[in-house]
Amino acid sequence: MLDREEYLLAWSRWHGGSDTTSPLVRGWLSLAHALARPLAGLPPLVATVAGLLVAAACIPPAAAGGAWLVAAGLLVGLSGLLDSLDGALAIGAGRASQRGFVLDSVVDRLTEVAYAVALWTAGAPGWLAVAFGAMCWLPDYVRARAGQAGVDRTGPISLWERPARVVMAAFTLGGAGVVSGLELGGIGGDVLTVTAGAAVGALLGVLATAQLGWWLRSELAGPGGAGRG
Template sequence: MPPYLSREEYFTAWSQWHGGTDPRSSPVVRGWLTLAHTLARPLAGLSPLVVTLVGLLVAAAAVGPAAAGGAWLLLAGALVGASGLLDSLDGALAIAGGRASRRGFVLDSAVDRLTEVAYAAAFWVAGAPGWLAVVFGALCWFPDYLRARAGQAGVEETGAISVWERPARVAVAGMSLVGAGVASVVGLHGLVVVLGAAAGAVLGAVGSIQLAVQLRRALG
């Protein structure tokens, strides 16, 4: 097995796999990846593919407790957070462990989009209007779609980190559901869910605009 990369080496390798985006430029992303790198070290022998699939199952499992409502929303939020952590863990295992591949990168990206469908579904069954849940989910997808299309158009550096990267999406979904679980004691869980989904939609719109402006410059 190749030697496990140091944190700085991991950041550099992560950047190479993500269109030149430097994770050090965002305290949130840097902290998120640092946590994943630290947790992955003692698990270096674990298959990244297994962690990827478990993360997808955990995200899907959040929909049931979200539909149950009440205190179950706390569990839904915790499962969303766990799925996000597993998503970062599989990347750390692959990249820092020297096992990253193009096939794994594409699979991980596809699973990320499926987990975001689960987050949107959790919002919906927890009480958010269907249209708002769809907007939230679409704006989770859109920035990565822009980056992928820009990469196909020959842009090597696919944009700096925006306000709406994976850690932010996981945090908004997870914290909103946990907050709704707490607010269910006084019957305000529906309001918290709607506000959480709306906040995610706003951040998604802002992040998409940030990225579109950056990519427009790169595309000339």
């Protein structure tokens, strides 16, 4: 198993040279690495599938509302840790593959759909939950298309990377459960909380996409709009 610094370097290479100095990203990856060390023999696919199932499991307690929202938030956080664990197991143990990399990306998007559905069932307006989910998807889609256009760097780390999405969804749902437990739910405090959390997440996604688009202006400025790499 690679040590932490070796793992961070390897993770960066697998993600197009992504910067791992951001406190949020570095902390998230370091936690995943610490969890992976005693589980080095576990196949990464097990963690991938478990992360997806746990993300889907957050929807029923979110729909139940009240104190169950705390459980929904905890399940969202656990799903995010499992998602990072599969990458740590694959990269840290030298078992990373292109197929696994693509599968992990697909599962990430499916778990974010589950987060958006959980926010909707917890009381966020449907259009806002859709906007939250779309803004989880759009920055990574733009990066993927830029890569197809010849850009071999992932660009700047924004405020709306994968760890931030997980944290926002988890704290929004969990916070709504706490508000409900304080008997503020009777005046719609829990619904206001999930609505506000979904709105902030969608806004951060818009800002992250704009930041990425601004950076890509120079990267895609070559002849015919082709990336310079």
